[in-house]
Amino acid sequence: MDTAIAVVPMGLGHLRQVLDLGHQVFDTTTKPYTSWSLTAVAEHLDSPDNACWVALDSDRVVGFVLGSMEFEHRNDWGYLEWIAVAPDMQGHGIARRLVDVCSTALFARGAKHIVTDVEDRNSASAALMTSSGFAPAATVTLLVRANPRNAGEDADPTVPPLPATTRRDLARRGRLAVEHPRH
Template sequence: MKVRELRRDDVRPLVEDLWLPFAREMESVAPRNRLAEDVDLVAAGINYREDRLDDPDAATWVAVDDGELVGHAAASVESSAPVFAAGDRLHLGELYVCEPYRGEGVADELLDRVVAAAAERECDRVTLNVDRGNDRAHAFYEKSGFEPRRTRMALSLSNR
């Protein structure tokens, strides 16, 4: 298995085989992750991913086993306001591994690549969000050295 940066010819397989299954799993974790019903999910996903390929502050890595995409991680640089002493951070927005490859170290390799990219970009830290109830993700990130630093709170306006 090899981890490498996403290439343009990977975009459709990424969207179809990894990103949409990831999104569907996240939908079951939290209702706010519900997928849109009025868009072509594949076409919208391809457009989104191609735009990210052109964004110098965004990066996506894929885990490839025997030519098949089996996992991915996507992150973006987030800058701190200039009044703070804190430097930039690389925010990990997505980390997903296909079910048959879970527990095989693929997520560790993807996360290692994200951490290396943060260092290459001279970021101070790597950040991420994990939904409540996603116990497996919480355990993985804590085992990898992440610590809770903040609590993100949300108010749903659709229920008001």
């Protein structure tokens, strides 16, 4: 464990670095119903029961976890949705500390269970979560049927065609990956 790294509640002053670190490490194409954006962060941070923490090396955000008591329609389940550690700081137990502090906060807020979803090729995340006490509860396979009219076109096979308003609404709520210009 790296004791020089402080784990503190996330505040607005950390937003920029959290957003940048997420863009650096998350591959949201593996779960095409998610997208990493300011909205994705704000959805957790805005929640009155949020459990959002950052790991700091002096002023630098080297890791974060975003959790809240907002999992679909379950008000007794906590949700640990996003966790990341900067590549040069991985392997020092920082993610484990972030999982533990977030889980402790969510249990204290009344969570009977904490949910997290792990893409099955993300072996680091799977090992982190299983060794932190998470156990598989259900397996959901994302099945996609392509529109035959798009055959031969350069369509993204993982994203079914959606009406523009639905796409916008899903993207706004962080449920659909969309291309954002990076600043």
